[in-house]
Amino acid sequence: MAQNARLGGLTDELIHSILKFDPEKNKQAYKHAKDLATRGLRAHVHARTNQFEVETSYKGLDEKFRVLDRDDLADALQTRLKELEAKTSKWKPEFLYLLLQLSDRPVDNSDVAALEILRPPPSPEPLTWSQIIADDPLSDEEIWKDIDYAAESSEDEKTPKIKETKAGSLLSSVEDEDLYNAVSCVALVATSSLSQVEDAQFWKESPEEESRKVEFSELQAIRETLFMLAGLETSLYHADKRNGSIRVDQKYIFSHAIPKTTHHLFSQLADIGRDLYRLRQWTKRSSSLPLIQTFEAAVGRRLQDYDRTLASLQCRYLLPTTPTAVSMLELHDEVRRTSMPLLQLSKMVSDIEPMLLVNPFIHLETLYEQIIEAQMTLRKDLFDYGSRLFFESLQTYLNPIRKWMESGELGANDETFFVFESDSGMEMASLWHDRFVLRRGQGNALRSPTFLHPAAQKIFNTGKSIVFLKELGIYGTGLASSEPEPRLDHESVCGTGSEVPLAPFAELFQAAFETWIRSKYSLASTVLRSHLFKEYGLLRILENFQIIHFGANGSVFQDFADAIFERRDSRQRGWNDRFLLTELARGIFATALNPGDVEKLVVRSSRSSTESRSVKTLSSITIDYALPWPIQNIILRSSTPTFHQLFTLNLQIHRAKALLQAIPFRALLSPHQHLTNLAYKLRQRLTWLVDILRSYVTETVIMPATAAMTAAIQKAEDIDEMAGIHLKYLARLQEQSLLSENLRPILRAVVALLDLAVAFADIYSQVGEKLRNIDEQFGKLLPFVIAGLRSVGRVGAEPVWEMLAERLEWDKPSKERY
Template sequence: MHPSASAESSHRPLRPQSSASRRQPLSRPTSSLSTRPPTSASTVIPRPASSASVRPHSRLTQRPQSRLARANHQRLTGLCEDLVRGVIGDADQDKFRDQVAYATRALSAEGTTLNKAGISLGEEEVARMIRGHVQKARIQSRDALADALHVSHKLLKVKIEKDHDLDQEIKPVHIPSHLQLLLALASPPTERTLAHASAYLISLTETPKVPEILTWKKILEEEPFEGEHWEGVYGLPPGSIKNWREPDSQSDISSVLSLDSDDLDLDDSSELLPTPPRSPSPSPPICKTTHDVRVSISHRKEVEELQSRQYWRTEWRIPIQGISTKFDIGDASTLGPTLQNVLGRDSLGLPTELTHVQDRYIYEHDAVREVLFALQGRDNIMLHWRHGEYRTSVTTPRLLHLSLASQASILTALARPCTSVQHLRDFISHVFKTVGGSKSKTRTLEAFADALDSEIRLWDTWCAGKEEAICKAMNGVSPDDGLVVSLLSLEMQIRDTFGDSYLVLLDVVRTVFGDDYSTKAPPSTVTASLLDHLFIVIQKYLERGERIVAGVIMRVFIRSTEPLWGMVGRWLKDGMGVGDVDDLDDEFFIESNGLGSGAFGVGLLDPDYWAEGYTLRYEDEEDGGRKGIPTFFRHIAEPVLGSGKAVGLLKALGIDTAQDRSARWNWRPLAELVTKETGQDEAQGLFSVSIDTLSSLIHDELAPYCLMSGSWLSNAIVEECDLWRHLGTIENLFLMMKGDAMSHFCNGLYAKMNTQQHWNDFHFLNATFNDVVEAGTHVGAKEWVQLSLVRFSYRGSREKVASRTVKALDGLLLEYAVPFPLTYIFTPRTLQVYGEIFVFLLQIKRAKNVLERILVRGDDRKVGNELKTFYAIRSRLSWFVNTLLNFLTTYVIHVQILKFHEAIRAAKSMDEMIRLHDEHLDKLQGRCLLQSNTTALHRTIISILDMSLHFSKMFVAFAGDTTTHDISRHSLITKRRRTRAQKRARRDVIGFSQFMEGVSDSSDSDEEFGDVVAPESSFSVGASTMSSSMDDGAVRLDKMSSELDALVRFLRRGAESLAGGTGDAAATFGVIAFTLEDWDI
């Protein structure tokens, strides 16, 4: 104590009296005991004055700031080193230094800006934090916790305001910092926290008990030296006075003292009391509490009896002498030791670990219990987990009636299922510990792990039942019902009850997930692979007749398939999402390609959205394999995909079918489906199962839902979206089924070509078509086309002259704006094919128009044989063009349209409509010779059509304008006076051998016609002038006739080749082949 302590204490305010000091002192009567000399226990030493108030100023306040900072940093570094060493232990120096530096930086003043909890807060900030916790507790409906926090904080503030003791450990100034520390270290409230809060509130409302006042009356009513007020009297330790009595005789004391010290140690309730202190007072000696000797002996016997049963203790020995006795054929316990003594361990060929097994024996029923422990994954003394498997060790006890080899063989057989089940437990633990947001942890994987856990719980229950039966039999609780307790019996029971089920399941786990239980494959591939492997295993063991294993695998398979089955049900009920991005599970065999993303599902209007917005997962793009689809779902995957898209499209169209769908919705779990269909439970069902059987079962369950949604959408497409009206418009436009209107449009277009004007002008094409449509419309007539949806344009080459070749029409483009959702049926690709057919028909009509304008007329008596050649060629060209046009319009277009209309009326889904339309258009394109395998025949037809145009120009060059001039003999005679127009017309006559060369080259490469080659042409492009002699004109006409004959014959042979095929088009091409046979007549 400092010398100035007394002086300072005189100026210090007096401390308030405590409740103990305010209690009235007890006035006890004078007794002889009160005259005893004072002791250290009874002497009261006054408390010295506190030195806290007189503490001198610290020298640290006078140090420079840099020295103070260095000292604090050094002290903090030492503390951080102790902290890091206690947390991470002995680590390498680099890691240790990094951790110490991090802790020092975080706890120092430099880290206060990075660590919010390191900033010292004031009283208001801490109060605001507590109010926040109170509000959070009330939001979470934890009113008791909120009230407890509010009341305790309020009481703390009251106590701080009233208590101004300078000697207390926590200063009022530092209380906000302490509260901040407690809030930073606090954990989220638990059930114990809530219970403590409720108890705290209850303690505040209860009235405190009034302490009892000790009086002489109460003291005299008690036994001598009893009661808490006697504790510590005469220097005796607390509790030594209670139950004290004076011994009646010395014999009693000697009987107690004669007990063995070991016996006294066995009693847990006995206490070693100190020897009473010697006192000059004549008071009797005080002895410790005595105990009944018989009770101590009985306790020791019970302990020894329990220890005699603890066979797992290392010092335990079997209480029989069969080990050292000779072999007795009537005593099986002498077999093991005898064989070991006779043969020795080295001569048995055992592993090294077995040759060093200790000679420690236990009973077989105890060994069976230990093996049951091992089967349940618990610690035991028979099998030990080492190097990833259960095996015996040198500490494994032996059985008297078994040799080392036989015991090792039996335990090895029992260790195999132990190891398999333990690995499955590890796999289950790995799955359940995986973070939930990880893509590798799918719902199917969780269901598979849960199914494995259920099977292992059945395994543990079976083992516990066996152990219970053994214990009951040993204690005579249950009657003996033929219970056999042996290792061989246990192995047989395991094999008969479970077979190799867990070994098979472990093999499936390792095949799919590997030894480290991880895979980098996509979730859908993992799910499909897992379910397929399970199903293959079921089939394999059913074929072997091992129904026990198949039943266990079937239960696991059914429970593992339930998540995927539920995904299929939600897809069929809710359909595809409109405007959602990847709204399906990664393991589902249907995936979203993101085309429908955007506000209000803008991608839905894309013509390719139906085909590419939601598709099946094709994981193997090179082979086209469906690794993301389980085998038993592949046959129904396409209808399921279409059904979900149909439901989503109906929602997008605003067609409400929820009520009808809910009325017909009766989704059943897969386990219930299997149970009902097979008439057996989940474990025994589907024993005649195969992939086809399960696939048929799933198909029959899902087909009604697919048909229901598909029929709703198909009806909406026909009735609400006017499918037939738009289909008729497309057929009337592109296939020229509206003959009168399209014929007028073609005539106007051909007239522009004949006058060599700009016929491909955008405004001319659309204005001409509009005029034709409006001219054909009369009052009361039904509108066959909506003009705002039709547009003509020309995107071809301007170099091709329409008067020389029909290929100039290739650039003509006809567009029709199909409304949504018919764009899924009439896609841009299909409209392009329609456009090709339209242009081909337009080219044929162009040649027909040109030939019809040639009028061979005049006085036959005057003409003679000169014009017969022109007339013959014109007749043959007209016959071919008319035959070809009639074939295409009647036997191809008209017949195919009738078949298509009949098929589409019976369509039950959107996908079926699209498929039928694509097949219809493919047939039209093939029969019109517009596909790649008929390119040679198409070029042959174009050459004949171009020949018609050149024939017209030759006729005009020789005879003038046939529409205005009379064809006579004089018009064919060469005159010296010729007009400039006739001269230009003669110079424009060229051959068309270039087309024939193209035909020849194409026919050589055509696989359909083998060695058939198109005939060569003798016309050359250089023939720009025409001879003035009549003989030259006749020669050119003869060559044109011969070339025409060769081209038609080539076309006929091609048609005959196509007619000889086995497809549907054979009959159609047979018609044109038969018709072209009349060419030779």
Template sequence: MAFLAQLGASTDELVDAIVGIPESDQETRIIFREAVLRLLRNHTYLRTNQFEVEDRLKGLEERFRVIGRDALADAFHKRLEALKPHHNKFTPDVFHFLLELADQPAQNTQLTALDELVEPEEIPPPNLTWKDVAREDGWIQERDIWLFNRHAPDSSDDEEAAEIKTVASVETLTSASSVDDRAQRTALDCAFKPQGGELLQQAKEALSWRRAPATNGQDQLVITTVSTLQLLREVLFMLSGLPTTAFDADCHPSPAYQLQGISLEASNALVNSFAECGRKIAPLRAFCKRKARSPLLQVFESSVQKALDSLDKRLASIQGRYVAIRGDTVVSLVGVLTELKPILNPLFSLSNIIRQLQEEKNTHAFRYLELLYDAAGMAQLQAHRDTYHLLGGIFFDCFQVYLKPIRLWMEEGKLLSGDRTFFVSESSTKLPLPQIWKGQFKLLHSPEGNLHAPRFLNPAIHRIFTAGKSIVVLKHMKRHAATSKYKATDEPRMDFATVCPDHLQFAPFSELFSAAFDAWIQSKHHTAAVTLQELLYNSYGLLQSLDMLEEVYLMSDGSKSDTLASAVFRHLDNFSSSWKDRFTLTEIAQEAFSASIDSYRIFAEIDPRNIVHSAIAGRSSVRVNLPAIRLGCRLNWPVQIVVTEEAIRGYQTIFTFLLQARRAIHVLKHPIKNFHPQGSLSATGPMARYYVLRTKLLWFCDAVVTYLTTLVLAPNTAKLRVDLGDAGDVDDMIKAHADFVSRILHESCQGAKLQPIRDCMLDIFDLAIKVADAQKLEMSRWEKDEHEIMRLSAISSPYASPAKAKAKYVAVTPKPRRRTDQDDESDKESQDLEWNLEQSIGDNEVKPHHVLLKKFLGDFERHLRFVAGGLRGVARASKEQAAVKWDLLAEMLEVGIKDL
């Protein structure tokens, strides 16, 4: 039972580990548990027999000895014995597995294979000797470093000792030092014999002042006076970044020491001047000890280290001047400070930059470039020539590293992976080809909205970004030649000596850099931009595509547009729903423009949001059904980079407005039966009033269409051609086309600011449809009334017999014919028109025709005054360029107001 309980618990753990069924699903857990238990209980395979394995191993060893391979048997036995301390319960299984894999081990085993398991011994590197150092560093060529000045033992400070100059050979020095290079040498080893001990003692006494400061019995610090030469040594060591006695680690002077021969205040002031210099230099040395990962910071650290090396060389030359005295030398701390000022002042400015970098939080890697740029310009303005040259040189050295991703982007259209300093990023998803230019790459911005790039590059960011995108688009066009074609062979040099020569020292640093960088950008931007523009014009037919858009959307060809519009209006007037079929509408559009545009390039769609189900309501207003008609033009994908989707929507807006105006003109010019009842053409008759209203409506519609075609569309399309020709790159072309679409939308009153005026224009267009419908309905009534009068007069004539009256009535009455479906539709149309007219005027009973015409005329006058006055007011209050066009349109419409 204990075994079964243990087996059940292990089975539960096995099922949980492999299947992972939640505890809530107990039925499934039980099913899997029972299945696993059944398999385990019925398992017929037992564990490996360890005794059988042991016998097989012993038999294998005996077989090796029998066939004469004792060496192999000894090696086999040795390893079996070494493995015994590491046996566990799985060892027999491993041995059994290896025995099953063995393939004639006695014949195929080679003892030499065991040598590959032995790790080779590491060969220690050769010892470094002074001879190797001298050979690598070039000490043999520098003979002056082997000159020693030996003074006579009896020489003093007041006597000029005879100098004995000897030259030590590299071989003797290196051989002597290589005997015991590893032993630690002491100052006593360096002393010259036989007076070396005395000289060492003198050196110790001379440096006795460096002992720890003592205090008197009252815990007051005892001030130790030091000589000028001793303090100078401390100052030079401190400026070199070495530990000193007179200054602590933070370059603060110790109060225990005073310069000999001057007052304490003067001594402290002089020492503090050097300490201040050391504190300003210390951040530079600490900065160089950092190990930056960014290449930008690495080159900056290298430039700072070079500046410190020049300081160290100057300090070493000063030390050498006072160590190897060749003549009368004046030791002066003030003189040394004055001598070091020209090289220290530039380093102070550099130290301020590093301090500012450390104080700012979350700074970008290129932040120091901005600080160097500003500091170099300020140093030039303040006439600090040395500081200007140092900071300007460091700036251009570091800027060369920042130019590498810019050069790669502009020449090959590539971005360095993991580069967080560049201002261009690529979308993680692949966009359609027409959207590559606008959406595939983005300019990075900070959370504050600033561009993720040095401020001094902002004027050139657009051209850099455009040049790289041009290369990317050219690659997708399969027109990108070798990368070397886009690499300018005469790329301008971007270094301080070239950009800021001495003869231009009075030119501002910012202008010199801008001019040089613009030339550098132009050398890489011009070729790609021009090549892409030529391909758009010549290979992909940009101008031809624009002509097609103007012909389809802007109705530049009136006859073709009339063909399209008439076919659509005919379907609307006939209450046919076939115009809503996109295939039928596409066929109509293709037939209309077949003379100049390939059929496959034009298609039509229907926007269901602007469709109404009532055919009467659809034909009685320009606000419904007509805006649902969407024409489309198939453009090459490079052309779609310039002609964006937003621009196509603007084209569609203009097309809809022109179609609505043509709808109003179409219903007014639709032929009406030449039937004029008696008195209807008088000055106050209904027909005269109708013709006056019709003339005014036609004049308004023609004025709007004339304004759009002659003052808006024609001048702007001509200006678009000029702007595209003057564009420097594709972005300029996109902007020129977007500005064109924006201009025609604003000047044609399609903007949000003029929305009430546009709605009032549409009301006038709808009014034209109402007038035409009312007149058509009235003509139908007059015709019926006249026919009835003729019938009654023929029957009631007193001069004719009933038989003759009947014959006369038959003669003047058309022969009755059988009613058809068209007659039923005509009657239905008349009834629907009458009902629609009642709904439009808002009355429950139909008013007389002359009353309706009077009302329509009043509505027209009110709408016209609103449109003209609104255009005048908006034009005067607006500062946009379109205001001039609005004022012209208002002046055109005010002519109609004067005639009212």
């Protein structure tokens, strides 16, 4: 029951601090809020720290220290862990876990020699009687004499008489000991000075009954104004803590000025004090987010600087070193000038305060915009003030960026950083693309300050590069930069000139931030690129794909295609057994690939329900190439269907070509001359069609796209760019090879034309009706393909399609082609 009562009290305090309204006025809303809070608190269970994970973490630290040649640090850690084993405490895992969370790059920042400072001083040796006797021997006879208890005690001593001195002070009778009474040290105060102090206390004066006004001096008004601006209580100005307003007491007037004019001046100063008061109150309500805490601390420092300015004004008027004119108008102008940056800051805080919990870096975005505005209006004072505040507040946001880019680590439950880990147990083949994700908010907008959006992807990729290097086991090998981190502050970005910089602040910041990122980005990406190219042979793997799927080595691909066609035409059972086809492929491609690469080839086949000789059935045969997981993050699994489609298209073209070449010329002769002419015509036109398609796919589409892709990948800076280049490359091949979804009708017509070559090879020596049927279909399909290519060429602006259409109409006069 006691625990429930305590929990209820804490819940009430929590609701009051958040809602800030009277429960008696809105009981229903208060009850609803309390129910929600109570359910949430009761459902919250704090789990204990896993002691086995903590133990594993410390073992990992020991191994890391020894790998990095810090045996001294590892030995020191082991010594202290062994000492802890002798001590029993149920909170020991929590203590050790807290130390892990507080650690900051122990390899770089730890110094074993500093542990000597923590070593307690040696305990002094126990004091012995021999040491005591040596200092104070017991040989003195006086200590053994009997004590006379009847002697007069100190209580019987007479109190010395106090006598007055000539100066009127009291002096003890024991004058030779120079003992003085405390009263003699009190200085007498002149009565006139006390009267001046009492006269200055104008607030104690009672106003006259008929006017209810109290006259006071400008010097007194100045003092009250400076106190009010400093957030202190005054008699002239009254602060309302509930709504943060400041009211001027109307009863105080100047004898030499019109009351309305005076009160108008006081009201303007009260408005300034009101904004400053609200800003002071805001800094006292500390936030739980480190990013906002840094901003609050920076604002607090500026309020302290402002208070020092007020103190100097007080010295000028209240303790002048030179003759000074006491003028409220002059003070008003001085206060308005010195308070202008803080007033603008107070207005900004008032505007963004309701949105800080939703957007914890809105203050950075607002400051960024105000700096740009101050530069455009040539307000040097506001520009410098806002810029320095901006860079001070930005440093905390740079910490998670620095940690991510240098060590690939993310803060625990850091909702303000725009990178988070979606699944730590994801397979390595999708490490780069799926393990870490950019945090996005409403409207799919990146959850980071808008001025960092241009650099967000590079920051994201740098951290992923570090994680990638860790998984490869080469993190820490030459990654420590010898160059100091570039500064990112007002002086380094905007300079120290007396004028506003000519270059826009946005460009100055982006250039400086790019330099800051480059100091951490280049090294990690360079090491990773070098490892992928040298150790995993990225370029060699790309070349292997050209040989296997695209027929870059024409003779080898032709041998493999002919072997497939021979087994297929034999119609023997098991001709498409994937194990036999795999061995066949490895044997043929061994002449063009490295021995280690040949073993990565795997041929797959699916059984067809029909024994059709159509080239469409060749899609049942595919060939795959096993990739190491780092390369799978560049050549994605989603690319596999495109490779298979291009492989099938090449195989279909080779099939039609092989069947046409196998027809002997004498076999086309017929007793009827018109049938012979028709057979020769069909063979020539089908051969011409197959050659044009083969030349188009290999020379017009694949070769230039492959050369451009290889050159671009060699210049790419990170895996993200490499994968993007390769995806665009495959998309271009798919589009230009008529394999995309919107070009399916044209592709079906092309495949149907290839099937006409198969049909012609089957019936070229038979009766003429079937030949005329093939000729008629050819005459329908080819114009459809040409018209389709020209249509999509005009829409998609692909010149290769228009080029292919031109080549397919080679036998028509130019005036008949359009």
